[in-house]
Amino acid sequence: MVRNMSLTKVPMPEQDPNIRNKNFLEVTTGYTPEMAIEEAKRCIQCKQKPCMKGCPVGVKIPEFIALVAKGKFEEAYQKIVETNSLPAICGRVCPQETQCEGVCIRGIKGEPVAIGRLERFVADYHMENSCEVAFKVESNGHKVAMVGSGPASLTCAGDLAKLGYEVTIFEAFHVPGGVLMYGIPEFRLPKSLVQSEINLLCKSGVDIQTNMVIGKILTIDELMEDYGFEAVFVGTGAGLPKFMGIPGENYNGVFSSNEFLTRVNLMKAYKFPDVDTPVNVGERVVVVGGGNVAMDAARSAKRLGAKDVYIVYRRSENEMPARLEEIHHAKEEGIIFKTLNNPTEILADENGWVTGIKIQKMELGEPDASGRRRPVAVEGAIEELKCETVIMAIGQSPNPLIKNTTPDIDTEFWGGIIADEKTGATSKPGVFAGGDAVTGAATVILAMGAGKQAAKAIDEYIKSK
Ligand SMILES: Cc1cc2nc3c(=O)[nH]c(=O)nc-3n(C[C@H](O)[C@H](O)[C@H](O)COP(=O)(O)OP(=O)(O)OC[C@H]3O[C@@H](n4cnc5c(N)ncnc54)[C@H](O)[C@@H]3O)c2cc1C
The missing domain is CATH 1.10.1060.10 (Alpha-helical ferredoxin)
Incomplete structure (x- = not known):
């Protein structure tokens, strides 16, 4: 060759x-x-x-x-x-x-x-x-539950099903797939692809129960004690949005990136009026943040018809956590980058509808604990951007529901579940965890890697009982 x-x-x-x-x-x-x-x-x-x-x-x-x-x-x-x-x-x-x-x-x-x-x-x-043939292994009689249906749980479920385990996935939303379905937009990841990979898993014997919020409808203890699950994998992700704590964040027209992207992707707002989920972004949209989530929100807002879409990020483009390809695509599509700017206040009219945002010019100072140069405010340099929508995309943390309803699972001060790096084992015997619920917001492949490791560990745990 x-x-x-x-x-x-x-x-x-x-x-x-x-x-x-x-x-x-x-x-x-x-x-x-x-x-x-x-x-x-x-x-x-x-x-x-x-x-x-x-x-x-x-x-x-x-x-x-x-x-x-x-x-x-x-x-x-x-x-x-x-x-x-x-x-x-x-x-x-x-x-x-x-x-x-x-x-x-x-x-x-x-x-x-x-x-x-x-x-x-x-x-x-x-x-x-190809005509897809699902693997179907004879049951080994052991039941394992997954909480959440993102890539961590899907991978863990698939690996365990191959070993003969009877796996049930409990998902809070009405659709499985986690961020793959409700976060990453259609134009980067067509939902039909995610759906067909999930369908294959179901054909292989994995049972998916949607609209099941574990911690509300059933607890982890109930899954184990009343429903016969010998082990539980917690892959609940990091779906709790963060806000900046600046004045005006509760005005009409301010979204968390989670809510905005869920409305657009999962509820298919982009198909309005065929689908009854209108998201009216107005003419001008400001997205705060510099990661993949911010790029996805900005590019989605543009596609919904906004004329001017700004990314406001407090450091420079070099420090942006988003993938280079996403930044490149966003720029090509006409997204306006206002780097080295930090929002200080959201403005609204007398009815509480967003009219603009004040942004403070920043410059880079000495490196901080993360090793990145710290943004420092330039005195007196405040600008006002007119806009009708503000989307906060400054990060997410794990939802505290599992922590609050399963106190014997140890967690970090910021809410992440503490789990063994190699096995995903938590402080509660038989409960394993992985993906964003453990690491905080990370990547699909890291979540999958954690699901894979946990599947191996769950198999060993059940066999050793
Ligand atoms: C907008 C966006 C864009 C991204 N882009 C990329 C990218 O380009 N590349 C990349 O590698 N990563 C990307 N990521 C990150 C990546 O999607 C996540 O790291 C990954 O999905 C984490 O997988 P997970 O299985 O841990 O959790 P998730 O995918 O978050 O899935 C968790 C699931 O658990 C469910 N759940 C939560 N609590 C409960 C409960 N109590 N009971 C039942 N179910 C529950 C949730 O509804 C959700 O479906 C992006 C993230 C976002 C938000």
Whole structure:
């Protein structure tokens, strides 16, 4: 096989920015088979395989890429799902630049191999061309419950079902999938993909009970004592929004990013009037924050018809936690960046409807405890931005419901569940935890890695009883 020694990745086709900022269709449209083979040939199959060590679920990256290079796409898919049950999702939303691609040898001189794009291609190829056969293993008679249905629980459930466990997922919302369904917008992660990966899990015997808020309808103790679950995995995520505590945050037109994105994604506000969930953002929207969530909220607001959408972030662009690709896409779509600015007050009319926001100019001072340079206010430099909507996207923390109803599970002062790093075991025997509920807001692949580790530990725990 002739290697492709190009220093750059085969470009990803995408919708024109001025067209896509008015629709909710996927931004990037995916490789063709020819493009995938061409890109796969850029992998030099190095002996060290650093990419695999950079992947929290240990996908056999060089092996699947070698199969893609030979045009063996279905075999490549089977290689990936040996360790990763959600490849169509990971191929789209994983921060590959800091994981597998971040350590790729081809990245030393030029761009790394486009591992994420290839993973997505293979998963999409499989969905389009294969008749999916779900695995179904004979029951081993042991019951395990998952609380929450995000990527941590879905992964844990899938791995346990493969071992014969009878798994039930309890989800508070009416739709399973966690942030994959209610947070990440359709234009980055089509919901039909998430749904079909969940359907496969159900066909494999996993039972999903929606509208079940554990801690309200049933407690963890009741699941274990009255319903016969021998172990429980808590994957409840970090869905509690944070606010800044500035004046005006309770005015009409101020949203948490969670509420805004849930209305847009889960309640399908973008299909209004066909769907009865109107979200009227007005002409001007200010999104506060600099992470992926802020980018998603801003880009969604633009698509809902806002003329001017601002990102207000108190540090500089270099410190923004959002993926570079998301920042790049947001800028292309016309989002206006007001970096080194910090909101101080939200303004409203006499009826309490938002009319604007005051922002304080900042400059970077000495590094703080996080190692990043601390933003310091520039005296007297306050500006007013006119707007009708303000979306707060400054972070989330775990909901205290589980902590409050299961006091024998130890938690951190900020609400995160304390769980063993390798097994997910909590202070309560038989209860394991992982994903954002333990780490605070993190990533899909880290949540999946935690779900995987916990599945192994739950299997060992039940066998040792
Ligand atoms: C807008 C947005 C964009 C993001 N973009 C990216 C990205 O591009 N790449 C990336 O890797 N990560 C991204 N993330 C982060 C990523 O989605 C999360 O790290 C990941 O989903 C965490 O998975 P989880 O399974 O721990 O929890 P979640 O996905 O949060 O799922 C938890 C589930 O538990 C349910 N639940 C909570 N409490 C209860 C209860 N008491 N009883 C029953 N059910 C309950 C919730 O309803 C929810 O469905 C993003 C996050 C957001 C919010």
